[in-house]
Amino acid sequence: MTLPVPAAALLAQAPVSADTVGLTHYLVVSALVFGLGILVILTRRNAIAVLMGLELLLNAGGLNFVAFSKFAAPDRVDGQIVTLFVIVIAAAEASLALAITLNIFNNLSTIEIDEASSLKG
Amino acid sequence: MTFSDIIFYVFAVIAVVPALAILFVQGIVRMAFLLLFSLAGFAGLYLQLGAGFLGFTQVVVYIGGILILFLFGVMLTARIDLPVRERLGPALLVPGIFAGLMILGGVLFLALGTPWLEKVPAPEAHPVAVAPAAETAPPSGLPPAPRVPRRDPETTRIGVKLLGAYVLPFEAVSILLLVAMIGATYIARSRSEEGARE
Numbered sequence: 001m002t003l004p005v006p007a008a009a010l011l012a013q014a015p016v017s018a019d020t021v022g023l024t025h026y027l028v029v030s031a032l033v034f035g036l037g038i039l040v041i042l043t044r045r046n047a048i049a050v051l052m053g054l055e056l057l058l059n060a061g062g063l064n065f066v067a068f069s070k071f072a073a074p075d076r077v078d079g080q081i082v083t084l085f086v087i088v089i090a091a092a093e094a095s096l097a098l099a100i101t102l103n104i105f106n107n108l109s110t111i112e113i114d115e116a117s118s119l120k121g
Numbered sequence: 122m123t124f125s126d127i128i129f130y131v132f133a134v135i136a137v138v139p140a141l142a143i144l145f146v147q148g149i150v151r152m153a154f155l156l157l158f159s160l161a162g163f164a165g166l167y168l169q170l171g172a173g174f175l176g177f178t179q180v181v182v183y184i185g186g187i188l189i190l191f192l193f194g195v196m197l198t199a200r201i202d203l204p205v206r207e208r209l210g211p212a213l214l215v216p217g218i219f220a221g222l223m224i225l226g227g228v229l230f231l232a233l234g235t236p237w238l239e240k241v242p243a244p245e246a247h248p249v250a251v252a253p254a255a256e257t258a259p260p261s262g263l264p265p266a267p268r269v270p271r272r273d274p275e276t277t278r279i280g281v282k283l284l285g286a287y288v289l290p291f292e293a294v295s296i297l298l299l300v301a302m303i304g305a306t307y308i309a310r311s312r313s314e315e316g317a318r319e
Binding site for chain 2: 021024026036055062072095112
């Protein structure tokens with residue numbers, strides 16, 4: 001595997017910073033929050049609680065983008081722009097999902113997700 | 122351990138511990154407030170990573186917008202005459218916990234076990250823009266103005282890239298947000314007038 005010349009030149013230098021917190025620390029934080037978000041989604045009965053777990057997942061993904069763009073990308077701005085898009089899409093998703101939840105509540109008088117099984121065959 | 126490391130660990134604890142508590146706490150409003158702390162911890166981590174604009178966007182959009190939307194959703198869908206059932210039944214709960222723990226372990230294994238190809242922090246992270254010489258030429262009789270190296274803030278670079286290389290995704294996501302907002306308003310509208318008309 002051949003690296004392009006600027007990347008190879010960057011990798012040839014030894015890290016000089018005294019900070020011990022590196023890419024892996026951020027990835028571990030992100031992985032923990034991702035797993036906890038999955039657990040919230042899979043164990044809660046309330047639809048709004050499931051949406052909160054989804055927000056945890058999106059945040060964990062966004063933190064990964066920013067951490068990779070700081071520690072491993074040629075331009076650290078690119079990952080931040082992707083995370084901005086993630087935040088915008090999370091806002092769109094939250095508003096739509098809450099509208100659907102309100103509709104479920106109007107029709108079924110509950111937002112417990114195992115009760116909303118009208119489409120189950 | 123340097124001071125910036127300590128800051129990282131503080132924000133990491135603020136981000137992870139409320140997320141863990143969301144799993145165990147009873148009551149949807151308590152979950153919302155724990156989510157507030159977790160999101161604030163993420164905003165601090167963004168600041169710690171040097172992404173100031175993103176950190177404050179996180180505070181404004183997530184804590185100021187999405188979380189309030191959740192609280193409105195809780196308010197509009199609460200039933201006080203029904204007993205609260207927090208978790209799924211055991212037939213769904215046990216496989217859910219199993220699958221969630223497996224995903225957690227798998228992602229942690231990937232994060233810790235992969236030899237990530239890190240770069241040295243780039244020296245041109247804050248490029249120094251040199252003021253053009255023609256504009257700073259002093260009028261006669263005055264001493265020349267001192268050259269102050271101007272730091273290019275990251276927000277400027279985000280804005281230039283957003284309307285440069287990323288202009289197509291930017292417009293696409295704008296349209297997506299507009300469509301989602303109109304759709305949400307349409308879906309969540311009251312049905313009573315429609316029923317009265319028929």
